[in-house]
Amino acid sequence: MEPQFSDQPGGFVGKPLVRVEGREKVTGKAKYSAEFALPGLTYGVIATSPIAKGKIQSIDTTAAARELGVIAVLTHQNLPKLAKTPNDAAGKKDTGAPMGFLPLTGDEIFYAAQPVALVVADTLEHATHAATLVKVNYAPQKPIADFHDPKAELFDPEKVQDGKQKGHTKRGEPQAxxxxxxxxxxxxYTHPVYNHNPMEPGSTTAHWEAPDRLTVYESTQGVTRTQSSLAAMTGMPREQIRVITKYLGGGFGCKGAMWPHTILTVQAAKAVGRPVKLMLTRPQMFTSMGHREDQSQVMKLGASADGKITSLIHTKQSTTSPWDNYAEPNSKIVDLLYASPSFESSYELARANVMTSTFMRAPGEAPGSFAIECSMDDLAARLGVDPIEIRLRNYADHDYGTGQQWSSKSLKQCYARGAELFGWSKRNPKAGATRDGRYLVGMGMASASYPVHNSQGTARARLYADGHAVVQAGATDLGTGTYTVMTQVAADSLGLPIEKVRFELGDTQLPTAPNSGGSVAAGTVSSSVYLACQDVWQKLIKAAVIDKKSPLYRAKPEDVAVEKGRLFLKKDPKKGEPFGELMKRGEITDIEGMAQGKYGSGYEDAAAAKNADATEKDQAGHHSMHSFGAHFCEVRVDMDLGTIRVSKWVSVIGAGRILNAQTARSQIIGGAIFGIGSALMEETIRDPHYSRYTNADLAGYHVPVNADIPNMTVEFVEEHDPYINAMGVKGIGEIAMVGVAAAVANAVFHATGKRLRDLPLTPDKVMMAGLPS
Amino acid sequence: MNNFSYTQAASTKEAATAAQGDKNAAFISGGTSLIDLMKSNIEQHSLLVDLNKLSLLGIENAATGLRIGALERMSDVGENPQVVQNYPVISQALLASASPQLRNMASMGGNLLQRTRCGYFRDTAFPCNKRVPGSGCPAQDGDNRTLAILGGSESCIATHASDLCVALVALDTKLTIENAKGQSRSVLLSDFYKLPGKTPHLENQLQPGDIITAINVPAAAHARKSHYLKVRDRASYAYALVSAAVGLDVQGGTIRSARVALGGVGTVPWRVPAVEKALVGKAPTEENFRAAAALAVRDAAPKEHNKFKVELAQRTIVRALLEVMA
Incomplete structure (x- = not known):
């Protein structure tokens, strides 16, 4: 077993340290991916298809090419060819592309706003205008808009989430x-298409520094994955491609894989022989980097007369693209949360003229928890039992799906502390019975959970004799605090003050870290940072025991410990010296440590990581590893107008070690707001005849504004989990929004007595449900 | 966005002359709406004539009424103490519009000319009779949740998006418009807007070279006791699903005069005289409000996804009237 991090007296880990990069960000010095001013930089703008299905008959680029400043107009007819595209199964696997189709590889149109041309010009304005002058003649065909379309054919995909997860699972005899x-x-339970809409749109700056050397400044959640996709598509060795992401303005999953605009920019840069910068427009963000698919879930819950679950049966129907079998794996959390002796899940997909959907914050867990957590609320209401009590009656003391024990689980504490902070005891057991003037007031809650997925990553720590350090990992900071928490971990591990440690990330030249996705980054990268620092000490201990002038000369390395940067004999702590003295005496200017940190099942059992199926890989350790939590929501529903306002919020989460109390709180708040948005207002609307979105901008697609959100209370339950990784960190990026939509809908039910299952809960649906007056 | 020329005018005459030289010219003041339309290629202008140097300023509160210069910014008018006190419905409608940043920039005259938020109008990939006459109206059997239930036609059911105009039509507002020859005329705002009919691209009475110079609101007891209520999908920074501008003059327990207009439901700002008439002479009770409000939607022609507006419009009127009495 690898060493485990332990809290240092007066250490920084866990403290509410402000962001170390905060000043750079607010002063505009932090360089996001579209802010690298390269010499000779040109600007790329994508022209897209107005139709959702059909064929390009001809393209006339003369008018666009004639425009002032235009350098090239690239289409499928003249774009440099790639070594591999994702357009066939083998190519898709090799390139790691999230979509089995690359635009500008042929004349067929499969979805609305599909790229048809890329214009490169000397300024953004010139390129933008010229893109509108590319004349394309289409032979349009009638598209299929979604799985409700009469022409859509539902099929059983066997595997979902792009072949990574089992479609069918069955335990016991659920039907009987x-x-x-x-x-x-x-x-x-239904919800529409949701789009990620990070503040920073997708962007790529591609620079061919030599015919065989490419540098890409990319807005991505993982530089390594982008590098690997680029290598496969260009046919170049990975080491000749460098990908850099120093700062990211949010991702939420849409920047988790490499989408078409990135490789198109790389091809364009090759074609014009100059660096090209391309930033997607906000409307293009709705059709360029995936979305959460529109879906319908049927949740069947059987229970005994005293409220014990006997059977859970979950089926899901959703829309997918012409090429891929993508569906969020909703059923996993349905199977996980409660002690059900039987369970079954199945998926049906229909192909439509849409791009491929993708992971979006808590993919599967977010919508799946909406179904199961509203059903639990229904069960409680049916029996006249308190919603927390019904959950306790069905509390899973182990993972019923796998039969494994939990690595740790603080759900009961989350319920209890959440109820206390929220004032749950004041809740009137009767729904539709609490009023304040013309408002119906309701309180609801829901459980939350998210897996500790399998992951691993590497970090490097370089300690200098003068007492400062540079620590590196090719990780990403989505804006949530990676720079800060890794600096804290390195400072404690090296016994240095915060200001003496610099943490660098976001570059493929650094040691490989996993994608920042699936909540793995904090646990994986912090573990690798901690272990890399331990490697530094091991090297210095070896130097000390052979240094004749060291008090530790001839000691056995295993007898030497390090605390706050001082090496000493465990048996005789007075015997030792600070690392600076040792290094200066030995003329060691700097020393470097490197280590791999493992996260999840692979930490417990190295063989676990070899499994191909994502779920099986996660479950291949000895324990079932998950974070748990509970959200509590109060809403005020206008009984005449149907508007809902969240008036109180409490989240209590047990997620292992919390690295920074302040950034963690912010992340939970952000995730809860993300979930409130999905519950009350977010919706991308696809026209049923044109299969094209009608509200693809931030005026039409509503995300919560400050006025929608009350002051929020967040607490973490102290939890020590030795099975998950060297830091005991579970990660909190996704659990923050799991169960949130259900907590809101349950509060609305309690306020109104009406159960609404079609998200988002906009005023029209609430009003038309017929509220008590 | 196309390439365009830009010039600044120092007087209305200079502005009109500049614009007359180019049939694709447009006037620009705050630009919060126009620039969006140009960036989306919905409007293409070869010349922008900047009006911001013109002296169309001033918020003058007189015994006879309120005169607002067309270049006053929405935020300045919305926060003006005289407006807040004597014309609360105008202040409230303004402050419920857009965001503080946009209100700081957007002009009053420009707000009157803002164009619909209909998704089919806002995306040039769709047919739209308002944008390209004769191309069709996918909204009729498409995404019409936010669209009009009143004043629509087979050609167009786009909702008029302004909050301010709803308050202004309720209060019998008149516009002062100066033409290219320097002649002024006065137009009742409720006559200013055109129903879509078969020509949804013709939205108002402005002729080429016309400049709105001032907004005139007559003083009235129902203006002092007035209120704006906006129902929307989120608490702020969203267009109205339904809104209501109401004003009441109540004396001795009887309504002497009433003003009611609706937003979010009409193809133009929608005054409802039948509701006003039904209120006059009655006691200001919830029951009477409800009976009157029903008259607002007698001619409603809802589509698949906006049926809720028929009910919501009535409830919004009732609530607004209750709140103005509170």
Missing amino acids: AFASSAIQLTAT
């Missing part, structure tokens, strides 16, 4: 158990 259950609940 349901049929014989005293209580049988069946309900359909």
Whole structure:
């Protein structure tokens, strides 16, 4: 077993340190990917298809090419060819592309706003205007808009999430158990397309420094994955491609893989022989980097007369693209949360003229928790039992899906502390019975959970004799605090003050870190940083025991410990010296440590990481590893107008070690707001006849504004989990929004007595449900 | 966005002359709406004539009424103490519009000319009779949740998006418009807007070279006791699903005069005289409000996704009237 981090007296880990890069950001010095001013830089703008299905008959680029400043107009007819595209199964696997189709490789149109040309010009304005002058003649065909379309054909994909997860799972005899259950609940839960909409749109700056050397400044959640995709598509060795992401303005999953605009920019830079910068427009963000698919879930819950679950049956229908079998794996959390003796899940997909959907914050867990957590609320209401009590009656003391014990689970503490902070005891057990003037007031709650996925990554730590250090990992900071928390971990591990440690990330020249996604980054990177620092000490201990002038001369390395930068004999702590003295005496200017940190099942059992199926890989350790939490929500519903305002919020989370109390709180708040948005207002609307979005901008696609959000209370339950990684960190990026939509919908049910299952809960749906007056 | 020329005018005459030389010219003041339209290629102007140097300023509160210069910014008018006190519905409508940043920039005259938020109008990939006459109206059987239930036609059901105009039509506002020859005329705002009919691209009475110079609101008891209520999908920075501008003059427990207009439901700012008439002479009770409000939607022609507006419009009127009495 690898060493485990332990808290240092007066250490920085866990403290509410302000962001180390905060000043750079607010003064505009932090360089985001589209802010690198390279010599000879040109600007790329994509022209897109107005139709969702059909064929390009001809393209006339003369008018665009004639425009002032235009350098090239690239289409499928003249774009440099690639070594590999994702357009066939092998190519898709090799390139790691999230979509099995690359635009500008042919004349067929599969989805609205599909790129058809890329204009490169000397200024953004020239390129933008010229892109509108590319004349394309289409032979349009009638598109299929979604799985509701009469022409859409539903099919069983066998595997979902792009082949990474099993579509069908079954435990026990759920159908028979349901049929014989005293209580049988069946309900359909639906939600529309959601788009990630990070503040920073996707952007790429591609610079061919030599014919065989490419540098890409990219807005991505993972420089390594982008590098690997670029290598496969260009046919160049990885080491000749450098990808840099110093700062990221949010991602939420849409920057988790490399989308078409990136490689198109690289090809364009090759074609014009100059660096090209391309930033997607806000409307293009709705059709360029995936989305959360529109879907319908049928949740069947069987229970005994005393409220114990006997059967859970979950089916999901959703829309996917012409090429890929993508569906969020909603059923996993349905299977996980409660002690059900039987379970079954299945998926149906229909192909439509849309791009491929992708992971979006808590993919599967977010919508899946909406279904199961509203069903639990229904069960509580049916029996007249408190919603927390019904969850405790069905509390899973182990993982019923895998039979494994939990690595740690603080859910009961989350319920109890959340209820206390929220004032749950004041809740009227009767729904639709609490009023304040013309407002109906309701309180709801929901459980949350998110897996500790399998992951690993490497970090390097360089300690200088003068007492400062540079620590590096090719990780990403999505804006959530990676720079800060890794600086804290390195400072404690090296016994240095914060200001003496510099943490660098976001570059493929640095040691390889995983994508910042699936909540793995904090745990994986912090573990690798901690272990890299331990490697530094091991090297210095070896130097000390052979240094005749060291008090530790001839000691056995395993007998030497390090605390606050001082090396000493464990048996005789007075015998030792600070690292600076040792290094200066030995003329060691600097010393470097490097280590791999493992996260999840691979930490417990190295063989676990070899499994191909993502779920099986996660489950291949000895324990079932998950974070748990509870969200509490109060809403005020205008009984006449149907508007809903969240008036109180409490989240209590048990997620292992919390690295920074302030950035962690911010992340939970951000995730909860993300979930409130999905519950109350977010919706990308696709026209049923044109299969094209009608509200693809931030005026039409509503995300919460400050006025929608009350002061929020967040607490973490102290949790020590020795099974998950060297730091005991579970990660909090996604659990923050799991269960949030259900907590809101449950509060609305409690306020109104009406169960609304079609998100978002806009005023029209609430009002038309017929509220008590 | 196309390439365009830009010139600054020092007088209305100079502005009109500059604009007359180019049939694709447009006037620009705050630009918060125009620049968006140009960036989306919905409007293409070869010349922008900047009006910001013109002396169309001033918020003058007189016994007879309120006169607002067309170049006053929305935020300045919305926060003006005289407006807040004597014309609360105007102040509230302004401050419920857009965001503080936009209100600081946007002019009053420009607000009157803002164009619909209909998604089919805002995306040039779709057919739209308002944008390209004769191309069709996918909204009729498409995404019409936010669109009009009143004043629509087979050609167009786009909602008029302004909050301010709803308050202004309720209060019998008149515009002063100066033409290219320097002649002024006065137009009732409720006559200014055109119903879509078969020509949804013709939205108002402005002729080439016309400049709105001032907004005139007559003083009235129902203006002092007035209120704007906006129902929307989020708490701020969203267009109205339904809004209501109301004003009441109540004396001795009887309504002497009433003003009611709706936003978010009409193809133009929608005054409802039948509701006003039904209120006059009645006691200001919830029951009477409800009976009157029902008259607002007698002619409603909802589509698949905006049926809720028929009910919501009535409830919004009732609530606004209750709040103005509170």
